[in-house]
Amino acid sequence: MKIDKVKLERLKMPLLSPFETSFGTETEKEYILVSVYGDGHVGYAESVAMESPAYNEETIDTVWHVAEQFIIPQILKAELESPADFSKLFSWIRRNNMAKSAIEGALWDLYAKQNGISLSKALGGEKEEIEVGVSIGIEPTVEGLLKKVEGFLAEGYKKIKVKIKPGIDVDRIKAIRETFGYEVPLMADANSAYTLDDIDTLKELDQYGLIMIEQPLAHDDIVDHAKLQRELQTPICLDESIHSVEDARKAIELGSCKIINIKVGRVGGLTEAKKIHDLCQSHGIPVWCGGMLEAGVGRAHNIAIASLSNFIIPGDTSASKRYWAEDIVEPEVTLSKPGTVAVPKEAGIGYSLVQGKVDKYLIDAKVYR
């Protein structure tokens, strides 16, 4: 694969409604759209880093910097056999996984387009459709939360994920169970808001039959999570703590979790995501695809990776209209039937960019040759 040109574009899109987690509130989303050009095709990817280093240590600016200074110059000189070689080429760069993933993802889309196959197929995906869930932020009121849950259940979403933090946890879960019953596939995501001192609260959640609790303890911990998992019936799912297949191996060996949330950006790209998927599969650990409030291109990548067979649990791969009044891709990501998204069969990501919409939200751009 010979790359002729790389383009970075910074976009800012308003979210339909604010999204609050234990670490902050988002009202709009800024992200970098990457385009790589080669052999008459263009591959696209979206960086999922946020404006501030609150979810992880990266930001939009660090992604731009690392891509511009270190990754793009080397990519323009390299001859890659396949995007699977990318991680070896850039193993000298420590971490900066979201920066690596943004470029690597665009190379995967380009590779799939050059070979006339879907990104799903290029990655070894088997499913023609994926079941999807939805993530709900910390709503200002219980009534507001219940209203949102009701709406998403009506759309058929197959998993409801609710953000929690100390003081806004058991009451919310209890209210959902009392209103909608125990049949609803329900989980909580704490984004590292608790410590082992909160074990009584976390144990209280056991009675509500959650399918999992996501990242209850520190973002860089796997030891205390193992202690906690021994005390809880509810499976622990790790998100922030897993950056690589090696992290996943250690967490599985320690018993720190029973489920892993794979976010392509967090783990440095699709190749590493697939390795984690395969490792988990061989250990009987189900995985699901997390989200980072992606717009269409990032969503398309998530759909492709979620088509692999061990993505057993519905991911946060909801439809475009979950977050956006309008998306920058055509067609928008929609539910093909309730709670289900069809995996595109067209070459590459299977969604096209709508140039007018990219231009509408564009705040910066640069081309590298």
Ligand SMILES: O=C(O)CCC(=O)C1=CC=C[C@@H](O)[C@@H]1C(=O)O
């Ligand atoms: O729908 C999505 O894209 C998932 C949203 C979501 O839950 C998250 C997005 C970004 C950072 C976190 O708050 C979080 C998560 O931890 O999974």
Ligand SMILES: [Mg+2]
């Ligand atoms: Mg999470």
